[in-house]
Every structure is written in C-alpha cells, then in structure tokens.
Amino acid sequence: MVKKFFLGFFLVFTGSIFAQTIDVGGPLSWHFSHDKNFNSVPEFTLPNKYIEELIRENDSLAQLQKSAFKFGVELDVELDAYNFFFWDIIKKGRVGRLMVKSQSAISLNFIFDQFKLAPNVHVHIYSSNHKKLLGAYTSHNNNSNNTLGTDLIHANEVIIEMYEPFDQMGNSMLRIGEIIHGYKDIDHVLGIKVNESGACNMDVICNDGLPWTNEIKSVVRIVSGGSLCTGTLVNNTAQDGTPYVLTAYHCNPQTMGNAVFRFNYDSPICGSQSVANSQAPNGSPQTINGSSLISSNDDSDFGLVQLNSVPPSSYDVFYAGWNNSGVISSTAVCIHHPSGDVKKISFDDDPLQSSSQTGISNNMWEVETWERSTTTEGGSSGAGLWDQNHHLVGHLYGGSAACGNFLSDFFGKFSMSWTGNNSSNPTKKLSNWLDPNNSGVNQLDGYSPNTPTQALDGAITSIELSSDVFCSAYIPLEFVFKNNGANNITEAEFDILIDGSIIQQHQWVGSIANNNFTTITFSNSIPVYNAGDHEIEVRITSVNAQTDQNNTNNSFVKNFSNYPNTTLLNLEIELDCWGSEISWQIKDSINNVLWEVPSNYYADVQPNGYTVNEIICLENGCYNFTIYDTYGDGMQGAQYTECSVNGNFKMEDQWNTNTFLTMTANNANFGSSESHDFCVNTNSIKEGNLYDVKIHPNPSSGYLILKLPSQKTLYNIEVMDLTGKIHESFNTIGDGEFDLSKLHVGCYLFNIKSNNEIVKSMCWIKN
Template identity: 30%
Template sequence: MNKKIKKYFYKYLFLCGLIFVSKYLMAQITTNEVLPIGNRIENNFDQNVYTIAVPTHIYSLKNETSTKGEAWKFGEAIPLKIDLNQSGNWSKQDAQKSKWYMHIKAEKAISINLNFSEFHLSENAKLFIYNKDQKDILGAITQRNNKVDGKFSTRPMMGEDIYLELWVPTNEIENNKLSINQLIYGFRDFRSKANKSFNRSAKCNQNIGCEEGILWSDIKRSVVMITTVNNTRLCTGTLVNNVAQDSTPYLLTASHCNVATNSNFIFNYESPNPKCDFTNDTSNGLLNQSISGAISRARGVSPNPNLEFSDFHLFELSSTPPASYNAYYAGWSAIDTPSVRSTTIHHPSGDIKKISIDEDTTISTGNNTLRANTHWMVTDWELGTTEGGSSGSSLFDENLRIIGQLQGGDAACNNNAQDYYGKFAVSWDSLNANNRQLKNWLDPNNTGTLVMDGMDPNGINIQRDVQLLPLRGIPRFACDTFFTPSFAIRNNGSDTLTSVVIHLFLNQQKLDSVVWNGTLPSKNVTTFQGPTYSTTQGFHRLWAKAVLNNGALDQDSLNNSWQTEFFLTEQTKTLDFRLKTDDFGLETSWELEMDDSNKVMLYKGGPYNEVKGGETYLRKMCIPDSSCFSFVLYDAFNDGFNGGFGNGNVLITDVLGDTLVFENNFTGSKKTLRFCSTNASTSVNEVSNNDIYLVMYPNPIHAGDQLKFRGNDKILNIQLFDINGRLIKNGNIQSFQLPYDLSPGLYYVRWSDNIKGSKIEKLIVH
C-alpha cells in the first residue's frame, strides 16, 4: 500500500466497522409519558401474537468474529409485513378513543428494533413501544416524528418480545399509517459495545466542558453526533443559522460521511463531570436528546464523481429541536478569508464532545480536488487533534463563525500533521445548482448576506453581557518594540450594546483604556483596532478586560478578559534559511524557539508541497542577537526527509555566510538542533567542546587535491557534502582527497568523533 494513504481513511474505515448503541439512545422525539392508566399487557390478545420465523443461520452468527474493516454486528435484519389494517387488534377504549395493539415475538432474541417503511401519525395520536417487563418504554411518539419520506426507526429494546400500542381519537383513525417492513434481530448484547466509544478518543483531546470550552458555551450546543439507523457512531455535524433566522434546522456535515436520511442526530452528548487533565473520564454523557431523519438539501460534490470538491453536505432535520434540547444555531462566514485562530468541536471516535484549537493562520489549499483553494488547511493543533468521528465537524474562526467542515487529514496526537476543511465560502455558491450550494438554503431571499452570527432560539437569560474574544494582531515575536492590538467583542445578552471599554494592562501595569461605540445586537460580534504602543525589549504579557461603559452592570463577568504573551527585541541578527524537502514535503514542518525558560516560539514552517525530487524553500528571519535557540524538525510519517523518498536538508546561515545549522540525516519523527546567534558553525553543545577542534587546509582548494587537517587526531569521520546536502565523499583525517571531477563551488565538510559531537565548515573549490 502506498505510503501516502491518509490516516483519516484508516480511521474512517475503522469507525465504520464498529456499531455502538446505548440503552439511553432515543432516535425519536418522545413526550416521556407513561402508558395510559390501567393499561397492561393484554394476555387475551396473545393468541394472535406475531411470531417471527427466525432464519436458522442467525443463531450461529454470535460466534463469528469480525475481520479488520468489517462491521461489528449485533443484529440481523429480517423482513416483515405488518400494518394497521392487516395486523394486530383494534379495540374501542371509550366513546372517543381507540387503541391498536400488536405483540411481536422473536424467539431467543437478545434485543429487537423496528424499521417502518410507512409512518404517519395524526394530530392527537400517541404511539407507545415497550418490552415485556415494561422497564423500557418508548413514548409517547407523536406526529412530531412524521417525516417527508414517511420512514421511521426505533432503537433496540431488550428481550424477545416487543409490544406496540397506538392510542388515537376514533375520528382520526383513517389519518394514521404504520407499516413495519423490517425487524432487527439482536443476536449479541449491544450494550457490551455501547460504552466502548466512551473514552475511546486519544488522550490529547480536551473535554468541551473544561476551561478551553468556556468561550464556546453557546456554540457547543449546535454540535451533534451523527449515527446510522443501526446506531453506528459515524460523524459530527453542526446546526447552522440562516439569514431569515427562522429556526429551520439546517445541519452541516461532510459529503464523504455518506449520511443517510434515516440517520440519528444526537444533541448534547458530553460529560456532566468532565476531567480536564487528559485522563479518562469517569462520567459518560446521555444520548437521550436526538432527532431521527433528515432531508438532504445540498451536497458539495464535484463535476467529477471521483472527487469531492468542498465535501459539504447540508441536511434539514426532520423536526425542529425541542426547547428542552437547548440547541443553538451557529453563525458562519462565506467570505474567503483565512482564520488566525481556529477551533473545532467534535466527537472523535464517537466519544463525548471534545474541543481542538489551532493558534496559527489557516492555509488555503486544494486537497486533491479539481480546483485549487477549495479547502482550509490546519497545519497542526496546539490543543487536541481529530479522529474518525470528527469528520464533518465545523471549523470556527476567531469570531466564532463556521468557515469549513472537516474532510480529513493526517493529524494525530503529537505528530504536527495537518487537517483539511472544505471551505464554507466555496460551498456557498461555487456550483450553480440549488442542490450543490449553501446559498440557496441559508440565504433563500438572496439578500447578499455573507456573514451571519449565531442565534439562540430559546431566548437569552441575561440582558447585559459583553464577551471579550481572544486578542489578535500581536505576533508571538517581532523585531521591534511596537505592537498594535485588535479586539473582538460579542454581545451575549439580550440588550443591544452601544458602548464598551477595553482596559489594558501590560506586565500588570495599567497601559490604556480603549473605547468602542456603536450598535451590537444580541449574539453578534464586532472587531476594532486599538492604538500602536511602544515598550521595552523582552518578554511581555498583555491582559485585557472588557466592561460596559457608563457604569452598566455586566451580568456575567467570567467571560470579560483575555491575555496574550509576546517577545519584542530591537537587537537582532538576520538569518538565511534554506530547506529542501524530499518527495513528500507535506510531511515536513519545523519550529524555531528561544532556548531559555520562556521557550518563546519565533517561527514555524511547513507543511510543504509534494513534488517528486523535492523543492527548495528560502526565507529570511530576524532573531534576537546574543541568544541561543532550538530548531526542531518534524515528520508526520516518522521517516524524516532522508528516509528513502529523496534527499532533503536544511541550512541556516548568518549574514556573513557562517553556518549555524546544517542537517541532512533526518530519518525519524522529530529532531532538535541547537545553536547560538553569536557562534557560527557550531551548535550549543559544540561551543564548549574543544575536543572536536580541528583546522582544515587548504581552503580554497582545487578538485583532486588532498584536504589536510591539523588538531585532534581522535576525529573518526570526515564527510563532504554539496550545497544541496548530497553526500559526495566519506573519509578520515589521515587521507581525504577530493574527487578530480568535483565541480567548482561551495561545499560543506563535517567531522565528528561519534561521541563528543560534530562540526561543519564551508569549503570553497576552485
């Protein structure tokens, strides 16, 4: 199999191979009523019990094991033909009410669930489904579960007997249709598999209920877990607002998830008592808030059926989420602008709700589609990662708006790899057909709106609340002593905001107060820029707090502040950076940070393009003078850029051309190289290491001449490299003759003793 098969493909196959269900799962909207008073299982009707003819092969299925890539099965579908007219028993309960009763038996079944090919209930009809001991009752199911396609399904119920009762006003009987076409015969206990999704996601994922999720307390309520009709935990979706703000339950997910219209959409699956130390949770969430079924409205597939274009899929849920679900409709941006701080809220591996954060600017890319720039690339996650089950989850920008949905990627814990999100801006109207774009549904009146904030359909409990979003406009590092912060505030209250003050403190000292005046409706976000400030060199911490102007009381003061850290310096040195990738530059990334207690991140780079033979990238970087640094290389597939798919290298020199870093033997997942800006041609470890001191001469030299050395005779190995990092010759200190056919130019000589370290110097060949 090719090295570059994506990890998300493996994750997706693995996820689809598992079926997860729970005794708490309700794929229907119910009223949670008890059975009507006085009702019991009616033994006088049991002579008419509908007994399923169970195929004999089903009894042996329990002992079969699933191979890799096959689904774990708890049940087998058996065809049925049951309806209100030809099956069961009707009885009149009083002058106004009638009841239809049906008892289905599947001998030795561990559980039973039903699929309806026709399902329509009248205005006042109530359907109850329960098992023999009546410890598990599903009901009342009402007309709220009627769907356009007329289909319906139930969750599994334990036991070999299942009972149905339809209570309906006698004058509405003709307005009801129930046809059961399939029974799922449970031959394994699905509960043994149900809890295996809980705590299944990788340990670097953070619970949405932890501190990092406070900013997202509204938006998280828009995120749902999607399961199949057989309760396979499949993908993640997001309930989205529309310009009309009419609570139409549109849901955005990914096309490649292949979500069926009879899928289940589960709200608020998160831990009630989350652990925030990246260890296993002890409290699983409930799965009792769900909606079954949806209509496919638009799907972002490309004109080429083999490619996915922006990979979006927009559904309209079969019913509006009840007020008890406390659902939220997320905002979005159809403007093709990168996010400077990105967040996703998702269900990795079908686990409870998690949050992942990327603090770098997203990169526009194509992700192997017919068009370039159809996706946003998250280069790596600072918090968390994504997994199977995360597919379809929304990418939110720094203003809490959706800008894309997850198609896939290589990201995993600790691998500094990337993820790809189909752009919301591309999905908006790049394809003309109504069923191939978002615009027709989210802006049905063609108002031209391109940015929409979220909406809370249940009303807002507080009147006045300003929320300060993460500070922006201040880089981690800059080669001057000036900075210009930008601010974003969100109105979390019901009252329109007209004036807010941002109080700024630099290193715990009052810096300034910035006033914003304007009009900010409920749940909307606005941004504005502050003044430019000058300060001293060094490490700084800026703390900001937003307060309502004119002495008005903010009713939630816990979301009013934010802080950021940064490093400024005027005493700098300029570096020349050159990196050559192998064939798979997409795997390569790097970081340059201060090698001190603050570990200030100065620069990051990668990933790069995938080009046969590799590509060379050049850039200049300013760094603090008289300082030491760590340069860290990463490879997402753990084989470096010298692992058999080309010969990559990296070279960092100062303005005099002296070598600070040279590496052409990177064959793992991570390699750290240290150097100081005041000591060219050496690493930090080599500065104090006189044991590898050596002088080489003559320099310059001619091809074919003998290169001589004077100094430490313990040096074991001499290597000659060209400017592209290609090894030209191996030798030793006693005899090192240059090849006669060596072309004139710049070369590098490395010597080492395999214990104390190595040293590199330039060699000029005439």
C-alpha cells in the first residue's frame, strides 16, 4: 500500500476566467450570523443636485450629431479601500466595506483607477438588499494597466466589499477613481422597453439579417465609464484569434482599459420596426473586462484595442474580414448598438460615396440614406461597415440619420485607417497589427474559431471513470468521442493504453455529425492487476478508415489508483467553514502511513462548509485514523460569526452496513487532533442464519444458478459493484437461474435480503 492524496473539492468558476469573475461562495459578510458592525460601514453619497446638472449637460450634447451614447454621468473620486472602508476582523483575515448611494440612479458602475489584488484577495459589488451581485474580482483580473472597469449593477445603493487573508493584508491596490450614475435603462431592468433606440431600427435576428449571421457575432457593445459605443472583433492575417476590436477614435479607445465589452446582446425576436417591442436576451451577460490601446488615428476616426482576454468558445464569436483597397462598394451593411440597444442592422442598397470630413481629403465613406427603414444613432459610433462581399470597409464616425429622415451618415475609410493616412508610426495605423506577417493582401475573409478546419477531425474530450480509486483489479471505462471535423464520422479505431502500453484495441461504428459527440462504453472492464498509481490513455488510430487530419486532440489521459483484493471503505467528512485547517492520516499497526491528506488541501467555504467523500482501500488488519486541525479548535466552526456549522466524520464499508469510526458535531471541538483505532475483516459482514447459499458457477460469463436453503421464502437479491452502485435487483422464492451477461467484467456483491434485512452477502466474479 502507498500513500494517497485525494482530491476532495474544487472552487467553481462561473463562465471561466474569460468572464473574469469567480464564484468563491459570495461576499463573506453575507455569511455573518450577526452582522453587528453593519451600521459602522461608511456611506459615500453622490451629490444629487450636481448629478442633475450633468444629466442636463449630457442631454444637450445628445442633440448634436452622433457621438458616444451617454447613459450615465461620471463623477471623479478618490476612494481608497485602506482609507475609506470599514474593516471587520474574522477568523482568517478581514473584510472591508464601503456603501455608495446615488439617489434616483437606475444603475451604478465603477472604475478602479488603482486595481491590483494579491493572491486569495477578492472583491464583490452588490446591492444593499443583496439581490444584485458582481464578482468576485480576484488576481485573475489584474492587468498591465492596474485598472478595472465593472459592469453595471442595477441599484442606487451599492456596497463594495474586499476580503484579505491575514498574510496578504495591505498587499493590494484598490481605489475607486470614478463612479457612474446611470440614468438611462440600457439593460431592460425596468421592463418598459429594451432601451432608448428608435423603433425603426431592425433587429439582427430579422430575415434581412440572416445572411449576416457571422458578422453579427463579431459586433460588441462597449460600456466605457458612462458612455456607450460599438466595436467589431476583427481578423488578422495570422488568423490566430488575437482579440482586436475596431471602434471609433471619438469613442476614446485610450480609456477602454476600464471598458466592459459585451458580446451577443441581441434580441431573441424580430421587432416590428414600428413600435419598440424588441426583447433583451436571456442568460448571463457574455462580457470581457478591459483592453489595451493598440493604435488610433483621428484622421479616419479609428481606434484599435486588444481585449484583456480571448472570448471563450461558449461566446461563439466571429472575427470579421476586411478589405483595405479603398474600392467603392456597390452596397453596404452596418451592424451596431444604437443608444446601447440590442444589436441592430442597417442597409445601404446603393453604392457608397467618397467624402471629405474633419478637414481631411477623402477620409470617409458616405451613406447618402439608409434603405429598408433602417438607421443608426448615438451609441452606434465605431460600428463596422461591410461591403457586399462581407468585408469591413469602414467604421462609423457620425451623421444626421435617424428614424423618420433620409439624411447621411459618414464612416471612416478602412483603407485610410490601414495606412494611417500614410503614417510611419505603427500606433497610428492598422496594417502592422492586422497584417503581422506583412503579406500585403488587400482583403481577408472572416474567421470563426468554432468552424471546423479539417474534414476528418475526431477528438477524445474526456475519459469517464466511476472513481479515481479502485479496490479492485477491474476498471470500468467510458470515454467521450467528438467530431470536430466537417464530415460525418461513421467508424473509428482506438488503442487503450495502461502506463504507456497498449492492452486493448477497440472498433466503433455509428454516426456523429459535426460538433456532436457520443459516449463509448466498454462492455468489459479493463484488467489492471498491479496495485498502485496508473495512467489510462485512449488514443484514436483511425477515423473513417483514414488517418485523422488533426492529431493534436487524438488522445486523452487520466490517472487512477487501484488496490486489488482490498476492502473499500468510505470516509465521509462534513467540514466546517475552514477545511484548509484539516488533515488526516491512516497508519497500519507498525505506524506506516498508508493514506493521508495534508492541511491546506480542502477549501474554506463559509457559512455552511461542505462534505467530502474519500475512498479508502485496505487489506484485512488493524489501523489508526488520526484527524488534525492546525488552528486547534477541531471543526467547531459555529462558534465564529462567519460560520453556521460544526463538522463531523464517519467511516463505513461500501454497503453502509458496518461503521468503523465516527465523530458527531456535538464533539467537534477536538482541539488539535483526535485518533480512532479500527480493524477491517472481510469476514465480518453480517450473515444471519443463511449458510447454505451457493452461486454456481463462480466465476462465470454471466449465466448463474443461485441455490437457497428455503424454497418457500421470498428473497430480494441486489447485485452491486465495488463502488456500491446497484446494477440489478430482483425477487425470487427459492432457487433461481439468472442471466447477468450484460454486466462488465469484474467483482460483484450479492446482497441477499429477507424482510428488508441483509442476511448474507457473497462475492461473484464475472469473467
């Protein structure tokens, strides 16, 4: 037997780090059993009269030609966490809080002009009624700018909360530099309409938008401070998925280090274009926080930024293609977020006109008038303009078009942005970034990271084992086989390897279409007779009787441990809120450590702790189990403000018929350690008075005869594997003949019950 470390718990990532918030169980203060210091949390109230003046100023600017859409007013502040937060000391660190209030605000969002969090520090932002929550923001959100902009939280009373463990106190930077009082409903929280755009705007889901499905997926809504613009995720000649977003210079891309980029903000229905009846999308917002300025130039009004992280595959984005030749397009399409609304599409069914704006010759394309009753608005700024071949040729500068008129809009020419109006400075043009290979091409098609690039591309995406630990020589195997290629897969061959050696080959026949998968289950378990740690690998050898065209995803490896001819025990530990303090060991009679988990392995979870179940494999013999607590208070968590539970533990056999050791929550304060001696004896299973029971043949391939002493008694028979899973259950009066050939190869336990009690348990081996 060897030492074994178990994996008992993972933190849950919501949407992954691409969405840039992590679920750590919510703000710690929400778990305080008695929040006695809440009234000590300081309040920062925004001046309502000054806000009203700023709103009037915003609204007057909105009467001018198109610009970034203003949904909120921005107030500069300097609120450093270490100077303005109230701090509560808790068991493992401290929690700091500040309340921000702004009368009549529909939403609040924040810009941290100093943001750099130390490891294990996290920040939440939530409404005072706990109904709205952002975060946790963690060190995953750190970036080279040391700044962060948050998404909107729809409340007028908001608490910013920061947690620091004792060993990281004072090691972070967190300062609020700007608070945005939102006074327009851009996220449909009031339920009046989606938001502010004119009713004539056409939703991208409408029939006219269907040919532009790919380009629609490239368009993002940009929230930067209190302003809204539109941007386009754009392809480069390396086609490597670098997340460049093209927008307008007048949208201030240099401040978008704090921006929130939202993908797929599309109405799920086609609005009527006569009344504002579009709808907001369902589900969680698909966002990326922050970007870095790459290049910009006022001559053609462009800005290029690079997102802080790559959009995950679940966002299903598209990188738009482009044409830098400056050739006049016969028709054009614009996809945009007017007034920050759900995504809209506009059509110019006539040739574009060259125009000179802002004192620069021929720097713009002019859309003389929009067709199909479409338009653009403030908030559409920066939106892409595509030609009839689905290539970007411009980005929205401004104009006077609106619902009810036939006036012009102007787009900065992509061709001038490409050269930066003949600039030699890479930060003034697009070419250095969108053609990193200096290929000199004039146009590039769009790129979808989710579109198959090979005809035949099978992938092993996971191996499914019923456990990481087996007290048996027989390992049941399932794996997931996915088709990433364009062609249907109808057959495949696989090698099964244990510790690098091929032990089986498997042929599969079926049908899998692109982006679909199937779970392949082996009819017989994989025999592994040597005890210890092992590696199982599934490897594709052919697809449709041909070589797979992408070998980077042709294999999958998983680790497991097995201990043949041992008894399986279940160790269940209900941890209090500080699992990191707990460790344990199992030693044999001569003090060899056979199984253990170190401290700092389990996680701290407030306020309810969590339960871990560990599988232990032991031979017949006597052992000692010792559990340790580094803090010296056992698992008596309920004595602390932020915890509501005490811990407990027990060890039972796999059928829950024998308990080897236990500790209840009433005795949770065991100090630094507690020990229990116990013995394992496979003959100790309860047998009652049934001795004359036989299974014949044993082993067998599945057909068997069960001989019972009484031919008048009703018996219930349960057939379970060594993990405790019941595979068959049936009743019989007296002897019976049974066919269990569909079971995997392995060892099974027959539990023979009478009057709902197990009166005998017997082992049967299927070969």
